[in-house]
Amino acid sequence: MFAHKHRYLFIVLLAVYTYLNTVLCEVYKYFHIEIEWYVAFGTIMAITLLTWESSRLLEPRFKKIFHIREFKISTLAMFFIAGSILTTIITVGIVFFVSMVLHHYTVSESFIPLKLNLIYAWLANLLFHLLNAIKFYFTEYKTKWMEAEELKRISAQAELQLVKSQINPHFLFNNLNVLSALIMKNNNEANKFIEEFSKVYRYILTTHDKELVDIKTELNFIKPYIFLLGKRFAEGLEIVVDVPEAYEKFYVIPASLQMLIENAIKHNVVSKNKPLHIDVHVNGNNTIVVKNNLQLRESVDNSTKVGLNNIIKRYWLFSGQKVEVKNDNEAFTVTLPLLTLN
Template sequence: MKKRVPTFFLNLDRKVYRRFIRLALTPVVLLGVHGLYYLINPGNVLWSACTMQTTGQFTLDLLASFFFSWLIIESSIGIADGLEKYLPWSSSPLLRFLMQVMLTLLASASILLVENQVYTWIYPGKLTPKEELETWQFFVISLLVSLMISTVHTGYFLLTRWKNTLEEAAELKVRAMELNEVALQAELQSLKLQLNPHFLFNNFSVLSELILEDTAKASRFLDKLSKVYRYMIQNLKQDLVPLKDELIFVKAYQYLIQIRHGEQVYIQFEIDNGLLSKWIPPITLQLLIENAIKHNRATRTEPLTIYISQVENHLRVSNNLQPLPNPLPSTGLGLGNINNRYKILSCEMPKVGADETLFWVDLPVFDYPQYDPQDG
C-alpha cells in the first residue's frame, strides 16, 4: 500500500503553520522534555521539590519553562528558514543537514545555559553532585527535543515542497496536453485543407472542356459538382463523418467520374448494413478513388473497377491493377493525407496491400461519438 502524506499539515499555509507551531508545540515540548526526563530519572529531587513550592513559585517556574521552550522552538524554526535562503536543501543536502544540526544544538545549548542561570537566580545555592548530574540529564534531553522540533519543521517544509512540485508537474502536464491537442487540431485542419485544391484541379479541368463541347452537360456537371463540393466544405470541419453519409457522397461523386471517364471507370459497392453505423474521416473514399484513377490506365476494353467493400470490421477500397506505361510522379498527397489524419485520430492505421492483380487499402472505422482519439 502507498503511504499517504498527512494532508492536514500539507494544507496549512506558512503563517497558519507558524502560528500552529507556536501555540501547539510549546506546551508539547514542555511536557515532552519533562516527561522524558521523568522516564529517565523518576527519583529526581525535582519532583519532590515541586510539591514543596508555593503557588507563586510554581507559576513562575512554569512560565519560565514555557518561555524557554518557546525560544527553543523559534530558534529551531528560524535556523531552518535562514539556512534555506543561503544553503537550500537542493544545493547540498549533506552540508545543509550538518549545518542545521550544529546550529540548532548551539542555539538550544545557549538558551538552556541562560535558562540555567535564571533558575540559579530563582533558586540560589550550590548544587550537589547528584543535582548537577540531573541538570546535565535535563540539558541533554532538551537538546534532543530541539533536534526533534527541527526535524518536524524540516519534514513539513520538504513535504510542502514535494506537494507543490507534484501540483506544478500536474499543471505542466495538463498544459502540455492542451498545447498538444491544439497542435494536433491545427495539423488536422491543415491536412483537410489539402483536399480542396486536389479535388478542384481535376474537376474544373473537365468542366472547362464540357463548356466548349456541351453546355447542357456542363450545366448538369456544375450542379453535381456544387452539391459534392458543398458536402466537402460542410464535412471538412468534422474529424469523423457517418460512413453512410460518406457513401452517399461517393455515389453522387460517381456522376462526376462518369462524365470524366465514361465507361472506363466503374465503382462497385458491397457493404453490409451493420457497417453503415460506423464513422470515418471525411473525403477518405474520394481520395482513394482519385488515387486509383491517377495511377492506373482505364479504357473501354480494360476498364478500371474500384470496389468499396467490407473485410471483417474494416472498410476496403480496392481496384484492379493496370499500371500506366509511363506512370506519373506521385506527390504522396492522397495516401499521405489519409495516413496523417488517422495518425492524429487513432493508433490504428490504414493497411495497404497488393498482389499481381489487385491493390487495396483497408480503412479502420470508428464507433463515434464513443470513440475517443486520446484512447486510440
C-alpha cells in the same frame, strides 16, 4: 504544500500519532519526566503546529526572493535550513515555557525534555520539507509533461492542417472540363452535374476543419462524387460501395474515401477497353477497405503519392492508428481503421 487546505488535519493526526508513540514506548517513565498527559500532548501539538506554520509563512518570502524554478535544489535546501532554525527557536521557547514557567523546573531539569522535543521537532521539520520537495518536483514534472503534450498537440494540429490543405487541384480542373463539354451537349445533364458538383464541394468546405465524420456522412458525399466520375469516365469505371447500416456509427477522416478513389484513378488506366474496378466494403474487424485492380499508367513511377500519404498522416496524427497498404501486383488495397469517438 504548506498552504494545503487539509494541513491542520494532518498536523493533528501527526501530533496524536507522536504522543501515542511516546506513551507506548514509556518515554516519560524512562526519562523520569513528570508531566500531565494533556500538557505533554499540548506541547507536541504546539511544536508540530508552529513548525508547520513557520515554514508556511516563510515560503512566500523565499519564492519572492529566490528564483526557485532556476535554483531548485539550493533554494529548497536553504528553505529547509531556515525552517530548521525557526523550528529550533520555537521548540526551545515552548519547552522552557512549559518546563520553567508552568512547572518551575530548573535549566538542568529542562535539558532532557528539550533534547527530546528538539529531536522530534527536527524530524517533523525534515518530514514536512521532504513532502514539500516531493510535491514541488511532482508539480514540476506534471507541468513539463503538460507543456510537452500541449506542444505535441499544437504541432500535430499544425501538421494536420497542413496535410488537410493538400487538396488535389486536378479534381476541380477535370470536372470543369467535363462540365464544359456537357453544357455544349445537354443542358439537363449539365444542370444535374452542377448540382452534384456543388454537393461535393459543399462537403469539402463544411468538413475541412473537422477531424472526423461518421460513415453515413462520408457515404452521402461519395454518391455525388461517384456520379461526377461516372460522367467523366462512363463505362471505363465501376465503383461498388457496400457498407451495411450497422457500421454507420463509426467514423473516418473526412474525404478519405474520396481521396482513395481519386488515388486509384490517378495511378491506373481507366478506359472502356480496360475498365477500372473499385470496391469499397467493410471488414469484420472494424475496418473499411478500398480495393482496385492494377493497370498502372506509365507515369506511375513519377508519382509523389501525396494523396495516400495525406490519408496516412492524418490517421496517424489524429488517432495514432496505422493505415494498411497492400500491393500484390494484381490489386491495390488500402485498409482504413473505423474510429469511435472515445
